[in-house]
Amino acid sequence: MLPVEAAIHRVLRDLKLTTVLKAALACAVVVCFWVGSDDVRIVALLGIGSLWFWLSLSSARGSRSAAESPALIARGQFEEAERNIEHTVRSFSLFRAVKLQALHHLAVLRHAQRRWQESAALARALLGQRLGPLQPLSRSTRLLLADSLLEMNDLRGTFDALAGLHREPLSLAEMVNLLAVELDYSARIGAWEPMMQDVMSKVQLAELMPSRPSARVQGMLALAARKTGRRELGDWLAARAQLLADVHQLASERPLLSEVWP
Amino acid sequence: MEPAEQGGFLEVGRLLDASRPAPRVNLLLWMAGLLLLVVLGSTLAGNQFPFARNAVALLSLLAMAAMIGGMSAYSVYILGRYRAEQRQVEQIGEWVQLRRWPEAAVAVNQYLSSPSRNHGLRVQALVYLASVLGRWHRFDDAIAVQNRLLEEGMLDAGAESAVRVGRAMAMLREDHLFDADRAISELRRCPAAGSAGLFLVEIYRDVKTGHPAEAIELFEQKLTVLRDGLGHRLADVWALAARAYDLLGREAEAQKAFVNATLLAPAGELFRRYPEVEKLSGRYQPAPAPAEAA
Numbered sequence: 400m401l402p403v404e405a406a407i408h409r410v411l412r413d414l415k416l417t418t419v420l421k422a423a424l425a426c427a428v429v430v431c432f433w434v435g436s437d438d439v440r441i442v443a444l445l446g447i448g449s450l451w452f453w454l455s456l457s458s459a460r461g462s463r464s465a466a467e468s469p470a471l472i473a474r475g476q477f478e479e480a481e482r483n484i485e486h487t488v489r490s491f492s493l494f495r496a497v498k499l500q501a502l503h504h505l506a507v508l509r510h511a512q513r514r515w516q517e518s519a520a521l522a523r524a525l526l527g528q529r530l531g532p533l534q535p536l537s538r539s540t541r542l543l544l545a546d547s548l549l550e551m552n553d554l555r556g557t558f559d560a561l562a563g564l565h566r567e568p569l570s571l572a573e574m575v576n577l578l579a580v581e582l583d584y585s586a587r588i589g590a591w592e593p594m595m596q597d598v599m600s601k602v603q604l605a606e607l608m609p610s611r612p613s614a615r616v617q618g619m620l621a622l623a624a625r626k627t628g629r630r631e632l633g634d635w636l637a638a639r640a641q642l643l644a645d646v647h648q649l650a651s652e653r654p655l656l657s658e659v660w661p
Numbered sequence: 662m663e664p665a666e667q668g669g670f671l672e673v674g675r676l677l678d679a680s681r682p683a684p685r686v687n688l689l690l691w692m693a694g695l696l697l698l699v700v701l702g703s704t705l706a707g708n709q710f711p712f713a714r715n716a717v718a719l720l721s722l723l724a725m726a727a728m729i730g731g732m733s734a735y736s737v738y739i740l741g742r743y744r745a746e747q748r749q750v751e752q753i754g755e756w757v758q759l760r761r762w763p764e765a766a767v768a769v770n771q772y773l774s775s776p777s778r779n780h781g782l783r784v785q786a787l788v789y790l791a792s793v794l795g796r797w798h799r800f801d802d803a804i805a806v807q808n809r810l811l812e813e814g815m816l817d818a819g820a821e822s823a824v825r826v827g828r829a830m831a832m833l834r835e836d837h838l839f840d841a842d843r844a845i846s847e848l849r850r851c852p853a854a855g856s857a858g859l860f861l862v863e864i865y866r867d868v869k870t871g872h873p874a875e876a877i878e879l880f881e882q883k884l885t886v887l888r889d890g891l892g893h894r895l896a897d898v899w900a901l902a903a904r905a906y907d908l909l910g911r912e913a914e915a916q917k918a919f920v921n922a923t924l925l926a927p928a929g930e931l932f933r934r935y936p937e938v939e940k941l942s943g944r945y946q947p948a949p950a951p952a953e954a955a
Contacts, residue, residue: 428725432718444700452693470817532740571755599953606893607758613892632951639924642895643888 401485403517407524458492468504519547582619594623614644618656673802676773683776800835822853829862857890873905896926900938923947
């Protein structure tokens with residue numbers, strides 16, 4: 400298994416290295432036009448051009464292979480995903496985005512493996528970088544960070560990670576993930592009234608989730624409904640959640656939910 | 662005229678052909694050739710006119726800078742167009758998920774009316790087109806799209822299974838029972854074997870062809886797999902189970918199953934998806950819903 404600290408160190412080092420290499424190649428091209436005999440200049444320019452072309456080509460190949468990682472993680476093929484990501488992290492790429500994406504994929508993989516601390520460390524390292532055109536990645540990375548911190552019971556960190564996400568243009572998938580993390584967080588701090596705001600929109604979003612997360616979210620909403628005196632709504636939500644998952648298992652993961660299904 | 666306005670709305674044959682990506686020019690090779698030409702040209706010119714060597718070098722440098730700049734600007738432009746197309750397809754997907762069918766239909770018709778720039782995005786849009794057609798009960802058209810997707814072989818294993826499940830359901834809805842049976846046999850041999858999607862199709866087939874006992878047996882055996890794999894579409898399974906119990910005269914169980922189905926999805930939605938389930942309407946009570954959900 401790829402150690403997280405080593406992966407972060409390697410990616411950051413490679414990012415610096417590629418910046419230096421790109422600057423060096425550009426300088427070399429300029430120098431070629433002013434220095435040396437014609438024959439040497441032609442050979443040097445062709446050499447630099449070929450090197451640049453070869454590096455771009457191999458980086459593009461690496462980028463294609465790196466793009467397979469999310470699908471492997473989604474299918475639960477963690478070992479293959481690990482190998483794929485490790486290969487991307489260890490191999491050279493001229494493209495900054497490929498390296499940063501590899502870091503993101505590793506954070507997603509560690510999250511799927513329930514290695515919360517490592518996932519959080521990767522997410523933090525990624526958010527500390529200048530993302531440029533990969534800026535939309537920061538939203539899903541913050542969601543990942545918030546969820547990992549919540550699993551580690553770091554409520555302050557979760558709040559910081561979630562702050563401001565509502566003001567950003569989120570995709571539907573991101574809204575669904577945000578809802579799950581936010582309700583989990585709100586239930587832990589007992590913010591029952593905010594949980595009940597626009598409750599049916601939240602229920603609609605929960606209906607788009609896979610069975611287990613959907614059941615958990617509806618269980619949290621059921622608890623909030625009961626805490627705020629909306630018994631009928633609470634019972635309805637609890638009954639729906641009960642159909643979607645084993646509620647005892649849900650309660651063992653989130654002890655708060657044992658109040659819904661004593 | 663806008664591309665979306667040409668031809669009929671959601672006309673499957675036209676959309677399948679019009680969306681085919683146009684062949685691409687390999688710009689990289691052209692640029693490499695041009696670069697070589699500039700280098701050779703500047704060297705020759707430098708040899709021919711030694712007195713203007715510095716000017717030639719400067720011009721070559723400017724030409725190369727322009728080419729590199731042009732290439733970068735073109736790449737940014739292409740990337741921008743790709744991202745816009747990606748956003749367009751993601752938006753269609755979101756409308757399909759949110760069941761905002763009219764918006765999804767208009768957008769998918771517009772997107773597929775001109776050549777796509779990316780095979781993957783086109784495939785995704787075709788999957789959404791099949792969903793929209795199914796929603797509007799144009800099952801033969803949906804099957805045509807799904808067949809094309811499977812023939813073109815551009816789906817990954819997960820997407821292929823989902824398309825095969827959707828196609829089998831569409832065949833059952835359209836009473837193509839022989840084809841549906843063959844599609845189910847194919848599903849048993851692909852990665853969808855043992856999946857919740859396949860069990861749902863089999864239960865529907867059994868209900869549709871008047872084999873309620875088999876439907877109930879499968880339902881009771883595979884309820885955990887169905888529950889874990891279908892999300893809120895578990896409502897479909899409960900609704901079909903209710904119909905199967907009803908066909909067997911097991912009314913108490915039919916009532917319980919109908920309540921569970923309508924807890925997860927509105928009765929009207931379930932009747933729309935499965936006309937067979939509509940026969941339960943008025944005979945069994947749906948789950949009581951709180952005022953907020955009414």
